[in-house]
Amino acid sequence: MRYLITGTAGFLGFHVAKRLLDAGHQVVGFDAMTPYYSVHLKEARHAILAQSPGFQPIIARLEDMAALERAGEAAAPDAILNFAAQAGVRYSLENPRAYVDSNLVGSFNVIELAARLRPRHLMLASTSSIYGANEKIPFSESDKADEPMTLYAASKKSMEMMGHSSAHLHGVPTTAFRFFTVYGPWGRPDMALFKFVAAIRKGEPLEIYGEGRMSRDFTYVDDLVESVVRLMDLPPDEANRVTAPGVVDTLSRHAPFRVVNIGGGQPVELLRFVDIVEDCLGTPAIRKMLPMQQGDVPRTFASPDLLVALTGYRPQTDIKDGVKKFIAWHRDFYEAEAS
Structure with a gap:
């Protein structure tokens, strides 16, 4: 299969891209190599991916829609995975503009690209920070998550909402996965x-x-990768609606859209x-x-019940x-x- 993955020089995008390349798939990796932390570390990750003949890197920012479109044309993807983002809870207090540029404008561009290319599945990396200071534990995907404590969390919740509206308008199956302290x-x-x-x-x-x-709720990176790969084969639709007792499926009534926690609880x-x-x-x-x-x-504190019901896998x-x-x-x- 063919994939477009944003953030392949980042921690999570790198690991998922490597797993797919090792399995013989084709990956176009899109990354800006921003200096938020060591660019050398990012380059070292990309150097490992470049050892695979199936990897094609494109260095540009998500805000650059023309570059993103070129990446989409090169990839002709079966699936798009959006890991690129301005990360970090505390840094959002110092440089909030970076979160607006990358997590709002950049994510919008990825979602718009998916609406044009119509891949089988669009996957959006979200975060447990969305739950804020939720007092109900464990955190379930159906819990109210409308009181973000940082702009980082607010930007990721906004990405989810844009993903839902686009899935409703354009019909691209979309999964937002909320990961817990990977x-x-x-x-x-x-x-x-x-x-x-x-x-x-x-x-x-x-x-x-x-x-x-x-x-x-610490989640080891290999568990996240396994969860993402399994979810990739389950684009949200009525055919895979969860009906297990006690599990609330977040599959939207209005769009092929679902939110899933990735954490072990x-x-x-x-x-x-x-x-x-x-x-x-x-x-x-x-x-x-x-x-x-x-x-x-x-x-x-993640509830892994929906992840387990969908994939049979729990971070372990x-x-x-x-x-x-x-x-x-x-x-x-x-x-x-x-x-």
Whole structure:
């Protein structure tokens, strides 16, 4: 099959693209190589993808509709996966314009392209941040999610709404998947695990916000990839409507559109997470306890019921095993860089 994937130099887009290329598919990768974090890390990801003859990279911004159209023509995709976005909850407080440009204008462009190309499936990477400070747990896709705590969350909810309206108007089957704190090899340097491991290895203080009382539903990246690949074969339509007892399907009554959580439903308290990182590294952290930052939420907690009902799969990687794999990658990558 043929795929157009945006954000292939990013953490999640890279892993999904690699899985598809390894399976023999054709991938046109679209990425802007923005300097939000190390461009060298992004280039290293793309270099791995470029080892496959089925990979064709295009470097441009989502806001550049002409470039995106060229990518669409080159891909002639059976499916479009939109991972490209301005990521980061806290950065949205510093540079909100980047979220409007990428997550609103850029996502609109991808959705418009899909309406023209009419692939079998459009998949939009959304986020658990949409649930805000929801007090009902676990977070279910049918829960009200209209009180975002950051512009990042607001931009992703807006993307979902644009996706629904386009699916209604143009009939392109569209799935928005809300992922929960994904971690693993090739992760972003601004993510908690990356920052924790880097600080401990350097003997620097570890900044722990919310006094460590926050909890997150950590999802190992391979579990996300497996979930996305399985969902890809299930474009929203009446033929795959879920009727399992106790499971609410978010398949729209007005459009071929569905929202699905990707998370295991096993939140871990931040202090426990630090303990695990220390144990895996064999080195204690210098802990610097700080209050909760503006925009942070006290917990994330996924209900995986709809994902399981649709795909038969539930994210299952043990948190300690996942942390060990990340540490092994971190050591290999940065020691190779230093040599």
